[in-house]
Amino acid sequence: MNGSRLINATVCHVERSETSRTIFSGGHAGEPETNLRFFAVLRMTKSIYGQSCSDGAVRRPRSAAPKMETPHMGVATTCMRLRVVMFLLLLCPATAFAHTRGGEAIGFVSGFEHPISGWDHVLAMMAVGLWGAQLGPPAVWLLPVTFPMVMAFGGMLRLMGVKLPGVEVCIALSAIALGLMVLREAKPNLLAAAFLVGFFAIFHGHAHGTELPAGANGLLYSIGFVIATGLLHATGIAIGTIHRWPKGRVVLRVAGAVVMAGGAVFLWGALT
Amino acid sequence: MKRALWLSLLLVIGVPSADAHLMSTGLGPFYDGLTHLFVTPEDLLPVIALALFAGLCGPESGRAVLFTLPVAWLAGAFIGESSDMPLTLPITTALVTIAFGILVAADRPLPFRLVVGCAVVLGMLHGSLNGTDLGQQRAFGLSIAGVAVALFVIVSLLAGQVASVRLAWGRIVVRVAGSWIAATGLLMLGWAVRGRMG
Numbered sequence: 001m002n003g004s005r006l007i008n009a010t011v012c013h014v015e016r017s018e019t020s021r022t023i024f025s026g027g028h029a030g031e032p033e034t035n036l037r038f039f040a041v042l043r044m045t046k047s048i049y050g051q052s053c054s055d056g057a058v059r060r061p062r063s064a065a066p067k068m069e070t071p072h073m074g075v076a077t078t079c080m081r082l083r084v085v086m087f088l089l090l091l092c093p094a095t096a097f098a099h100t101r102g103g104e105a106i107g108f109v110s111g112f113e114h115p116i117s118g119w120d121h122v123l124a125m126m127a128v129g130l131w132g133a134q135l136g137p138p139a140v141w142l143l144p145v146t147f148p149m150v151m152a153f154g155g156m157l158r159l160m161g162v163k164l165p166g167v168e169v170c171i172a173l174s175a176i177a178l179g180l181m182v183l184r185e186a187k188p189n190l191l192a193a194a195f196l197v198g199f200f201a202i203f204h205g206h207a208h209g210t211e212l213p214a215g216a217n218g219l220l221y222s223i224g225f226v227i228a229t230g231l232l233h234a235t236g237i238a239i240g241t242i243h244r245w246p247k248g249r250v251v252l253r254v255a256g257a258v259v260m261a262g263g264a265v266f267l268w269g270a271l272t
Numbered sequence: 273m274k275r276a277l278w279l280s281l282l283l284v285i286g287v288p289s290a291d292a293h294l295m296s297t298g299l300g301p302f303y304d305g306l307t308h309l310f311v312t313p314e315d316l317l318p319v320i321a322l323a324l325f326a327g328l329c330g331p332e333s334g335r336a337v338l339f340t341l342p343v344a345w346l347a348g349a350f351i352g353e354s355s356d357m358p359l360t361l362p363i364t365t366a367l368v369t370i371a372f373g374i375l376v377a378a379d380r381p382l383p384f385r386l387v388v389g390c391a392v393v394l395g396m397l398h399g400s401l402n403g404t405d406l407g408q409q410r411a412f413g414l415s416i417a418g419v420a421v422a423l424f425v426i427v428s429l430l431a432g433q434v435a436s437v438r439l440a441w442g443r444i445v446v447r448v449a450g451s452w453i454a455a456t457g458l459l460m461l462g463w464a465v466r467g468r469m470g
Contacts, residue, residue, distance in 0.1 A: 141444045145377060145451040152455035159462030219313050222459035226452050 129236015305418025327434025344395025352403020376450025
């Protein structure tokens, strides 16, 4: 309780101080936004608890005080936690991005972010993992081994200037086909499964593997891209372990239907 | 057809000049060399692949590579140092990375002598490239000694761990890592060819 009063008093003091007026009228370059955010959080805290600082005194609203004293201690605890969270938020500085990122770090980070940021890629990768989990060994690891290698081959073709027709359509079709396999719990022989996965992987690599930002390191971009793709497979496999339970099988099939639906949306977008 | 083959060969053995230099740690040339490998993925990836492969081939191969690779690297570096111009072989190094990555992913152990031969080839190739690249640096001997120590550490850690793996899934994890290295190598090859084509 004392802690919350201390926060409120701090809020009032800071808001009324000369410093705040200086900041709002424009201080150092880059600071106003940070400070506006700072005061936005403070105002939000006050609006939650209905407190006013107009007279500089620390007052507790009539509506809030009884709530704190009611036997419903769960509410009081939640309020206290909220205050602690708000206080912690106040301590978080907003970082400045004054410099453009460049060089090797941006290469790896961009490559790592790329597969994760595109839903078409995410759906297909996850579906490969889910399907592998349904098929069991050795497909559970063979498919995720096949995909990155063939995907990289597709990326290499693009880098060498080889063009492929209908890349976006094939990526959408990959989600539909792989989602259908998961939905039906299809169990073709290993070679056919690897061929299906590999065929679509070429298009994923061709489309996504080479979108290197300017100034980034191509090799580190590639490493990030391959690792992120592999980790998406691993996530799919980890989710697919629910296949051992009857209800888990149903959930997996539903997930396959969701992947299919996502693929259909992407296909519509690619064709229109 | 013959012309295309010649063109491919020229692309592979073409020797563009390098613009790389040793990263300065502020701790002296030995530590600069020690960190060089860790900040040069072109060198690091095939070394990791070879260490994993040596581990998959068994403790005997792992031990052989542990000593062969740094020695071959040192020998290659001192040979490369005599070159006046820094060189890189991006296509060749990419092909080597792909080859070692595929060897790991396939998990087909080779005879002991072939594994040692792979270590010699890799060490001589990358060592000579390092030599041409770092030969102009001050205290070249200390720098390259740092590189050799880093190689020893990497190979001993990776090959030792992989050689001691008994669980089936442990080998699968190593094979997956090999496939990732091969995939990265394929993209390396693409970047190298693209750079050559302008």
